[in-house]
Each structure stands twice: as C-alpha cells, then as structure tokens.
Amino acid sequence: MTGEARRPHTGRRRNEAARRAILDVAVDLLGRPGDTPVTIDTIAAAAGVGKQTIYRWWPSKGAVLLEAMAEHAGTAIPVPDTGTLRGDLEAFLTATFRAAGERLTATVLRHSMAEAQRDPHAREQMRALIETRRRVLRGILERGRERGEVSAGSDLDLMVDQAYGVLWYRILTGHAPLDDAQAAELARALSAQAG
Amino acid sequence: MTGEARRPHTGRRRNEAARRAILDVAVDLLGRPGDTPVTIDTIAAAAGVGKQTIYRWWPSKGAVLLEAMAEHAGTAIPVPDTGTLRGDLEAFLTATFRAAGERLTATVLRHSMAEAQRDPHAREQMRALIETRRRVLRGILERGRERGEVSAGSDLDLMVDQAYGVLWYRILTGHAPLDDAQAAELARALSAQAG
Amino acid sequence: MTGEARRPHTGRRRNEAARRAILDVAVDLLGRPGDTPVTIDTIAAAAGVGKQTIYRWWPSKGAVLLEAMAEHAGTAIPVPDTGTLRGDLEAFLTATFRAAGERLTATVLRHSMAEAQRDPHAREQMRALIETRRRVLRGILERGRERGEVSAGSDLDLMVDQAYGVLWYRILTGHAPLDDAQAAELARALSAQAG
Amino acid sequence: MTGEARRPHTGRRRNEAARRAILDVAVDLLGRPGDTPVTIDTIAAAAGVGKQTIYRWWPSKGAVLLEAMAEHAGTAIPVPDTGTLRGDLEAFLTATFRAAGERLTATVLRHSMAEAQRDPHAREQMRALIETRRRVLRGILERGRERGEVSAGSDLDLMVDQAYGVLWYRILTGHAPLDDAQAAELARALSAQAG
DNA sequence: AAGTAAACGAGACGGTACGTCCTGTCTTCTT
DNA sequence: AAGAAGACAGGACGTACCGTCTCGTTTACTT
Structure with missing residues (x-):
C-alpha cells in the first residue's frame, strides 16, 4: 500500500x-x-x-515564435569527426551556414532575433538556444585542444563567437551571403588562429 | 540667366x-x-x-530610432596609426568595443537592430550605417595589406565580419561582455589569422 | 418471456x-x-x-439562472381569502412585495430578467413563470368579480399588469422601494379602480 | 483686459x-x-x-447603447392640456404607448434595459432617463391635483409607476401588446383611482 | 503693416493587434 | 452512464500603438 x-x-x-x-x-x-x-x-x-x-x-507571441524557430532550425548539425580541427570546423560550419543561409530559415532567424529584443520570454528562449549551439561548437574546439591543435592561450569562447557572430551578423544585415566558401575560409582562419 | x-x-x-x-x-x-x-x-x-x-x-518610427541611434553611437572611432596591423586593430577594436559595450549604447543598438528587421526605413539606415563602419575597419586591414602584414589570400570582408560579428552577437544575446581584453584578444587573433 | x-x-x-x-x-x-x-x-x-x-x-447559462431564480423566488405566495377583494389584494401584494423586495431576491430577479432578454431558453422560462404568477393574481380578481366587487367593464389583465408592472419596474430601475405601505396603497387603488 | x-x-x-x-x-x-x-x-x-x-x-458598450436608445426614444411626448386629468392622461399615455410599442423602439428598449442590469454606466444613464420620464407624467398628475381631480391621499409616484410599470412589463415580457385601447383604459382607471 | 506660407502643439481619427474572458463542446479518467 | 477536470474553437472585450488628419497659433519671408 x-x-x-x-x-x-x-x-x-x-x-x-x-x-x-x-x-x-x-x-x-x-x-x-x-x-x-x-x-x-x-x-x-x-x-x-x-x-x-x-x-x-x-x-x-514572442515565445511562440521562438519555439517555432527552435523547432525549425533545430535539425541538429551532426558533430563531425574528421580527425583534424580544420576538417571538423569546415564540416560543421559548412553544414551550419548551409542550413542558416537557406532563405526561409534566414528570414525566420532574423525575425526571431528581433522578437527576442522586445519580448522577455522570447529573449530567454533565445538565450537558451544560443547557449546550446555555442556549446556544440565549443566542444569541437575543445577536442582540437585535446589533440594539441589549439594553443593554450586561445580564447575558445571568442572563437565560437567569431563563427556565430559572422553568421548572425550576415543574417541580420544581409550585406553578404552565407555560403560554403565562406564557411571553408572561416574554418581555415579559425584553425590557423588557434594554432 | x-x-x-x-x-x-x-x-x-x-x-x-x-x-x-x-x-x-x-x-x-x-x-x-x-x-x-x-x-x-x-x-x-x-x-x-x-x-x-x-x-x-x-x-x-524606426527611422527616428535609427537616426537617434546613429547620432548617439556616432562618435567616430578615430582611425589609429600605430604602424602595425595588430596595433591598429587593437586600438580600433578597443575603442569600438568600449563604446558599444557601454550599457546605454548597447541597449540602443539592440533595439535599433530589432527595429531594422521590421521597418524598411530603419533597415535602409541600418544598412548604410553598417556599411560605413565596415569600410573603416576594412581600410585598416587594407593598409596592413599594403604593408605586407596580410597575406594575399585573406578575405578582408570576412575578417571585418568576424570583428563586428562578435560585437553584434554579444550585444544582441548578452551572453558575454564586450571589454578591452576581448578586443585585444580579437586583434591578436585577426592579425595572426592574416599573416 | x-x-x-x-x-x-x-x-x-x-x-x-x-x-x-x-x-x-x-x-x-x-x-x-x-x-x-x-x-x-x-x-x-x-x-x-x-x-x-x-x-x-x-x-x-440563462436556463440555469432562470431555474435558480424560479426556485429561489418560488415560495408560493398563499392565495388569501379575506372575504373582500381589497383584503385579498392587500394580503397577496404585501406578501409578494415583501418577497420580491428582499435584496437578494430583487438582485436575482433583475439579472434573470436581463438574461431573459438575450437567451431564448431563459426567455421561455421567464414567460412561463410570469404567466403562472399572473394567473394567480388574476384568480383573485376573478373571485372579486364573482362577488360583485369588480365592475363588468374592468380589464383584469391590465389590473394584473399594473400590479406586477410596479413590482418589476421598481426592481429593474431601483428608483423606489417595494414595501408593505406600497402594497397596501396599490391594493386600495386597484380595488377602488375595480368598483 | x-x-x-x-x-x-x-x-x-x-x-x-x-x-x-x-x-x-x-x-x-x-x-x-x-x-x-x-x-x-x-x-x-x-x-x-x-x-x-x-x-x-x-x-x-452599455453606455453607447443607452445613449443611442435615449436619442432614439427621445422624441419628447408633448405634454397635453385637455382640461381634464383623464383627457391629459389618455393623450399622454396613448402617445407614449404608441411610441414605445413600435416594434423597433420596443426592441431597443428591451435590450437597453437588459444592458442596464449588467453595465453600471448604462444603469446610471437608464436611471436618469427613467427619472426624466417619470417627472413629466408626475407633472400631469400634479396639475390634476391642482384642479381638484386628484384626492389628497393619492400616491402620485405609485400612479406614475403603475403606468410606466405596465409599459415596461409588457415590453420586457411581451405577453400583451401596447396599444391605444390599453392606453385609454389605463387612463380611465388611473383617473378613477385618483378621484 | 498686411499678406501668405509653412511649422508647430494638441489631440481626434481609422485601423490593426494585443492579451483576457466567456460560451458551449469535446475528451479523458474515475465512480 | 454520469461525473470532475480541463482543453478546445470561436468570438467579444477594452487597451495600445501607428500613421494621418484637423485645429488654432506662431514664426518667417514677401509684398
């Protein structure tokens, strides 16, 4: 009983x-x-x-929009394992840029970020989502560090922000596209910066 | 006549x-x-x-906000001339981050960017403002290239976006502050990446 | 079988x-x-x-309210038999006004009548209830007529409506109370009018 | 100045x-x-x-409805002067019943009274309107009293309520029409009651 | 000085979206 | 079956804000 x-x-x-x-x-x-x-x-x-x-x-309303956005953009980018930092970054960033650069997704992201600036609920959800994404990329960098591909002094968080910063900055301002070439170049730059 | x-x-x-x-x-x-x-x-x-x-x-309304923002954040960051790319970048980014990181300014920037996503007038003004700012930073990089501090293959636009991307990304999501240390580290990273 | x-x-x-x-x-x-x-x-x-x-x-909803009202206000007013029309009227109207004038009952009646204006079900129940009540009072008048206290030309329905009209009118507008004195005066007036 | x-x-x-x-x-x-x-x-x-x-x-909403009703039903019934109470009452009540009995007006009155039961603003306006109307009819009775046609003991307010009570009661329950014959009979009854 | 044109503070307007409330129906599990 | 709980579609409520449209007043330039 x-x-x-x-x-x-x-x-x-x-x-x-x-x-x-x-x-x-x-x-x-x-x-x-x-x-x-x-x-x-x-x-x-x-x-x-x-x-x-x-x-x-x-x-x-913002909460609905953010959840809708999270579900839509939620197709998890698989964490690659190519053996090298540069390879991993290139694979990950290419997939990420490709997904986010898609017209529908980009529009959704743009408006969601705008909504997150005025609606506190949306803001909170955005913060959580951003955090999740950053953690994945940071994981890739940490693995590179374990392999000795990243110098001790590197600020991993800054590197993550350089990558996602480019993504959001371009989505929000639209001054340049997000394509595979950009992703590859960014991967090259970041791995060089790390070494 | x-x-x-x-x-x-x-x-x-x-x-x-x-x-x-x-x-x-x-x-x-x-x-x-x-x-x-x-x-x-x-x-x-x-x-x-x-x-x-x-x-x-x-x-x-958006046009008012954007103009207000432009005036407020409009204190031109002086283009430094330290003789080295890294020095120039550090001076410029430190001043930029310091200005944008200030609480009032950051809030104004946040909401202006949000407004720019829905109001076409605001969007246009934002685009112009962003373009102006990017041109200044790009000028610094070009001067570095002339001095041979930037390898031929570097994508200057991408480097500019890495810097401003970090700035906007942090302002919009608030997950990390914009301070002198970040600016210095970013300057170091970008000049290393360029070489 | x-x-x-x-x-x-x-x-x-x-x-x-x-x-x-x-x-x-x-x-x-x-x-x-x-x-x-x-x-x-x-x-x-x-x-x-x-x-x-x-x-x-x-x-x-209206049907619930009307039934609740009917039950609440349903304490049947006993049909008096004082031997005279005026006596019967005074007894009946005094009891009726006393019951309907009670604050809770009056409020219930007010809202029920309002509900009956928009809800067809409530309307039907109200009509039935009103009819029942009118019949009782009319019975008293008819008995008076049999006793020769009501002249042949009197419009009994109108007399009934004068009595219930005063009651409802005051309940709905609240401009004057329903008390024993009013009931007595009304009984006097109606029996005079009838003769 | x-x-x-x-x-x-x-x-x-x-x-x-x-x-x-x-x-x-x-x-x-x-x-x-x-x-x-x-x-x-x-x-x-x-x-x-x-x-x-x-x-x-x-x-x-109720306030709008009540004001609309007041304007619609506001055609002032002229105060008659026939020389006798019964004549005045008959003229006044006939005109009043004719106006209120008109289908459109009756419907408007019905719903306005209902609205007045739930909306405090409407309630207040209804009270004012009712008061104005009662005063007019009371004036007619007072003139009759000055002429000696109304006995000293008559409760004028009650007589007013008997008339308007019949009107509202029938409009709200719809169990009987408001027509000239009813008005005439009511005028006869009230003047008899008064004498 | 008189005349004319534009800008101003005030604030009402048509329209649209918000978030809440309520009705009457439908669904789930319990008695 | 009937009941308590509670989600659902629909639709009205009253508020807030946008961008426009009068008013009557003030400031400048032109005759």
Missing part, C-alpha cells in the same frame, strides 16, 4: 495536432517574404485554432 | 530644438531599463512635441 | 446534490454585491462540479 | 458625423429582429469608425 503520488492527470489532454499546426504556421508566416506582419490572430486562424489555445501554452 | 531655382523658402523654419529633443528623448527612452515601451506618443510627449512634427521629418 | 421493456436505466443516476449545488451557487453568485461576473465556469467551480454536468441538464 | 480663462481648445475637434453614425448604427443593430448580438466591433465597422473612437467618448 505504498504508492501515494496520485492524480496522474484529469481532463482532456493537450492537443498535439494543434501544437504542431501552430508552430508550423508560425514558421510559415515568419518565413514569408515581404514585411508580412505575423499576428497571433493570423496564426490562430491559419492553424484552425482559438487564440486561447495559443495563450494557454505560451506566455506571449 | 535668370536662373530658375527660385522660391528659396517661405514660412516658418524647422525647429532645431524640437529635432534635438526628439532624438535625445528617443535614446533616453530606448535606454531605460525594464521593458519601457518606446512609442511615438511617448517620444512626442516626452519631447514636448506634436506627433506630426515627428512624422513631418521622419517617415516612420 | 420476461417481456422486453428491460434495462430501465443503466449507469450512474443524476446526482441530485450536484443539481442543488448548482442552483444554490447560481443564486448566491447572482446576489453578490459589486458586479461579480456570473459565468458558467464560476458556477461550476463554486459548486464543485464539472461544466459538462451543467450543460448536460440545462441548455444554456 | 479682464478675461483670463483661456485655452478654449486645442487639437482636432470631435467628429460629429462619427458620433451620429455610431448612435444610429447602434439603434439599427439593437432593433434587428432575432438575437443578433450587438458588438462594439460590429458597431465600429458598420459606422466606419475605429473602436477607439467609441471608447474615447463612451466608457463602455
């Missing part, structure tokens, strides 16, 4: 289909070219969902 | 004091802690100005 | 306690001072009942 | 056309048969007006 932590749940359960529809629609609207404003009403209507269903699960 | 460009001007002239008040108030409100909403009404009221006076001279 | 009319009922039977709780809570909430919103959620929560239990037995 | 109470007004003035459109549309929607819900959005849209323009001038 042990068990005591009862009340597993009562009442209707969250509708997963609605959740999916909301996030999918959000990405879709966010990625639309032109300055289409992405509204909660618009999202709700397009997802065939009541507004309250959105606000029941997310604290604000 | 009567000329034609007549009608020099008639009526009241633009009130410079109002212009100043508007831009100053914009920066002030933008920099306020806690998510103070910066609206045109708020700006107009705080500047003791009618809304129409704002819209008479700027096409949109 | 047990016949066929089997299965008289299966499953759980209607919970009378829940019914009572719902109606009691409805009256209680309706009578609360300060514009407490009386919603289905509020009623369900306060009655410790699921919303569906309400909608299983009543077609709409 | 006396005058000092300056600043007559500054800024754009209230748009009278918008005010008219709002009130007209409100009456129109309120009077629609069937249980068409009357929404602020609907009113705004039909009047070609922004919602804020409504909320700038009225504190709530």
Whole structure:
C-alpha cells in the first residue's frame, strides 16, 4: 500500500495536432517574404485554432515564435569527426551556414532575433538556444585542444563567437551571403588562429 | 540667366530644438531599463512635441530610432596609426568595443537592430550605417595589406565580419561582455589569422 | 418471456446534490454585491462540479439562472381569502412585495430578467413563470368579480399588469422601494379602480 | 483686459458625423429582429469608425447603447392640456404607448434595459432617463391635483409607476401588446383611482 | 503693416493587434 | 452512464500603438 503520488492527470489532454499546426504556421508566416506582419490572430486562424489555445501554452507571441524557430532550425548539425580541427570546423560550419543561409530559415532567424529584443520570454528562449549551439561548437574546439591543435592561450569562447557572430551578423544585415566558401575560409582562419 | 531655382523658402523654419529633443528623448527612452515601451506618443510627449512634427521629418518610427541611434553611437572611432596591423586593430577594436559595450549604447543598438528587421526605413539606415563602419575597419586591414602584414589570400570582408560579428552577437544575446581584453584578444587573433 | 421493456436505466443516476449545488451557487453568485461576473465556469467551480454536468441538464447559462431564480423566488405566495377583494389584494401584494423586495431576491430577479432578454431558453422560462404568477393574481380578481366587487367593464389583465408592472419596474430601475405601505396603497387603488 | 480663462481648445475637434453614425448604427443593430448580438466591433465597422473612437467618448458598450436608445426614444411626448386629468392622461399615455410599442423602439428598449442590469454606466444613464420620464407624467398628475381631480391621499409616484410599470412589463415580457385601447383604459382607471 | 506660407502643439481619427474572458463542446479518467 | 477536470474553437472585450488628419497659433519671408 505504498504508492501515494496520485492524480496522474484529469481532463482532456493537450492537443498535439494543434501544437504542431501552430508552430508550423508560425514558421510559415515568419518565413514569408515581404514585411508580412505575423499576428497571433493570423496564426490562430491559419492553424484552425482559438487564440486561447495559443495563450494557454505560451506566455506571449514572442515565445511562440521562438519555439517555432527552435523547432525549425533545430535539425541538429551532426558533430563531425574528421580527425583534424580544420576538417571538423569546415564540416560543421559548412553544414551550419548551409542550413542558416537557406532563405526561409534566414528570414525566420532574423525575425526571431528581433522578437527576442522586445519580448522577455522570447529573449530567454533565445538565450537558451544560443547557449546550446555555442556549446556544440565549443566542444569541437575543445577536442582540437585535446589533440594539441589549439594553443593554450586561445580564447575558445571568442572563437565560437567569431563563427556565430559572422553568421548572425550576415543574417541580420544581409550585406553578404552565407555560403560554403565562406564557411571553408572561416574554418581555415579559425584553425590557423588557434594554432 | 535668370536662373530658375527660385522660391528659396517661405514660412516658418524647422525647429532645431524640437529635432534635438526628439532624438535625445528617443535614446533616453530606448535606454531605460525594464521593458519601457518606446512609442511615438511617448517620444512626442516626452519631447514636448506634436506627433506630426515627428512624422513631418521622419517617415516612420524606426527611422527616428535609427537616426537617434546613429547620432548617439556616432562618435567616430578615430582611425589609429600605430604602424602595425595588430596595433591598429587593437586600438580600433578597443575603442569600438568600449563604446558599444557601454550599457546605454548597447541597449540602443539592440533595439535599433530589432527595429531594422521590421521597418524598411530603419533597415535602409541600418544598412548604410553598417556599411560605413565596415569600410573603416576594412581600410585598416587594407593598409596592413599594403604593408605586407596580410597575406594575399585573406578575405578582408570576412575578417571585418568576424570583428563586428562578435560585437553584434554579444550585444544582441548578452551572453558575454564586450571589454578591452576581448578586443585585444580579437586583434591578436585577426592579425595572426592574416599573416 | 420476461417481456422486453428491460434495462430501465443503466449507469450512474443524476446526482441530485450536484443539481442543488448548482442552483444554490447560481443564486448566491447572482446576489453578490459589486458586479461579480456570473459565468458558467464560476458556477461550476463554486459548486464543485464539472461544466459538462451543467450543460448536460440545462441548455444554456440563462436556463440555469432562470431555474435558480424560479426556485429561489418560488415560495408560493398563499392565495388569501379575506372575504373582500381589497383584503385579498392587500394580503397577496404585501406578501409578494415583501418577497420580491428582499435584496437578494430583487438582485436575482433583475439579472434573470436581463438574461431573459438575450437567451431564448431563459426567455421561455421567464414567460412561463410570469404567466403562472399572473394567473394567480388574476384568480383573485376573478373571485372579486364573482362577488360583485369588480365592475363588468374592468380589464383584469391590465389590473394584473399594473400590479406586477410596479413590482418589476421598481426592481429593474431601483428608483423606489417595494414595501408593505406600497402594497397596501396599490391594493386600495386597484380595488377602488375595480368598483 | 479682464478675461483670463483661456485655452478654449486645442487639437482636432470631435467628429460629429462619427458620433451620429455610431448612435444610429447602434439603434439599427439593437432593433434587428432575432438575437443578433450587438458588438462594439460590429458597431465600429458598420459606422466606419475605429473602436477607439467609441471608447474615447463612451466608457463602455452599455453606455453607447443607452445613449443611442435615449436619442432614439427621445422624441419628447408633448405634454397635453385637455382640461381634464383623464383627457391629459389618455393623450399622454396613448402617445407614449404608441411610441414605445413600435416594434423597433420596443426592441431597443428591451435590450437597453437588459444592458442596464449588467453595465453600471448604462444603469446610471437608464436611471436618469427613467427619472426624466417619470417627472413629466408626475407633472400631469400634479396639475390634476391642482384642479381638484386628484384626492389628497393619492400616491402620485405609485400612479406614475403603475403606468410606466405596465409599459415596461409588457415590453420586457411581451405577453400583451401596447396599444391605444390599453392606453385609454389605463387612463380611465388611473383617473378613477385618483378621484 | 498686411499678406501668405509653412511649422508647430494638441489631440481626434481609422485601423490593426494585443492579451483576457466567456460560451458551449469535446475528451479523458474515475465512480 | 454520469461525473470532475480541463482543453478546445470561436468570438467579444477594452487597451495600445501607428500613421494621418484637423485645429488654432506662431514664426518667417514677401509684398
């Protein structure tokens, strides 16, 4: 007669289909070219969902957008293992730039970062997502250090920021594209800088 | 030779004091802690100005914010001439990071970049401002190349983006500060990468 | 050959306690001072009942309110028999005004009448209730007519409406109280008018 | 050089056309048969007006509705002077019943009274309107008293309520019509009661 | 000095989105 | 079955902000 932590749940359960529809629609609207404003009403209507269903699960519009972005951009970039720092960096950055440079994704990222500047909830989610991503790249650099490819004095965090900085800076300002060549050159530069 | 460009001007002239008040108030409100909403009404009221006076001279809210930001962050970083690339970079980046890292300025930059993502006018102004800044840093690198401190194959634009990328990335996400040490390390890294 | 009319009922039977709780809570909430919103959620929560239990037995919110009102105000006013029309009227109207004039009851009546204007179900129930009440008063008048106390030309329905009209008019607008003195005076007036 | 109470007004003035459109549309929607819900959005849209323009001038939906009703039902019933109480009452009540009994007006009155039960602003306006109307009828009775047609002991307020009570009671419950015959009979009854 | 043109502070306007609230229905597990 | 719990679609509420449009006033240049 042990068990005591009862009340597993009562009442209707969250509708997963609605959740999916909301996030999918959000990405879709966010990625639309032109300055289409992405509204909660618009999202709700397009997802065939009541507004309250959105606000029941997310604290604000920004939170929805950020989660949608995280799911969309969430395809984990596989951590490569080519044996050399430069190879690993090139593989990782090429995949990353390729994913982020894709028009739809880039648009989504742009607006998500903007949203994160005004909505505290979005800001928090952005911080978490950024942190996750930085950790992966930092892991690659640490492995390089273990192999002796990175000098002791190197500031790994700065290197990570140089890479992601280029990515975000270009996405936000649009002054230059993100392509494989850029990724390769950046990999070369960073591994040289490290040695 | 009567000329034609007549009608020099008639009526009241633009009130410079109002212009100043508007831009100053914009920066002030933008920099306020806690998510103070910066609206045109708020700006107009705080500047003791009618809304129409704002819209008479700027096409949109974003345009006001961007101009305010440009004026605030506009203290030109002097182009140093230390004789070496590393010295120049360190001087320039230190001054730049110091200016941008200041709390008020960083907040203004954050929100301006966000505004630039939705307001086409702001976007255009941001692009121009970014371009101006990039050109200065690129000039420093070019001078280094002329001195033979930068290898022929270096992608100067990418180097510029690595520097400004770090700056914006940190301002926007706030995961790490912008200080002199970071600037120095970045200068070291970039000059090493260049050689 | 047990016949066929089997299965008289299966499953759980209607919970009378829940019914009572719902109606009691409805009256209680309706009578609360300060514009407490009386919603289905509020009623369900306060009655410790699921919303569906309400909608299983009543077609709409208005129907619940009206039934609650009918039960609350339902204490049948005894039909008096004093021997004279004026005596009967005075007894009846005094009891009626006393009941309806009570603060809680008046508030419940007010809101029920309002609800009856928008909810068709409530409207129907209100009509039935009104009809029942009118019939009682009309009966008193008819008995007076049989006794020769009411002239042939008198419009009994109009007299009934004069009495209930005063009651509802005062409850709805609150410009004057419903008390024994008013009831007595009205009884006097109506019996004079009838003669 | 006396005058000092300056600043007559500054800024754009209230748009009278918008005010008219709002009130007209409100009456129109309120009077629609069937249980068409009357929404602020609907009113705004039909009047070609922004919602804020409504909320700038009225504190709530109910207040708009009540003012619309007051304007619509506001055609002052002329105070008759036939020389006798019964004549005056008959003239006044006939005109009043005829106006209030008209389908559109009756519907508007019904819903306004309902609104007055939940919206405090509407309630206040209703009270004022009711008071104004009662005063007029009371004036007629007072004149009758001066002529000696009303006995000293008569409760004039009660008589007023008997008349308006019948009117509202029938409008709200719809169990009997308001027509000239009813008005005449009521006039006869009240003047008899008074004597 | 009178006339004319533009800029100004004030503030109402149409429109659009926000986030909350409520209704009546549907779903899940329990009694 | 009926019940408690609670999620759902739909839709109205009242607020906030944007960019535009009057008002009446003030400041400058032109006759």
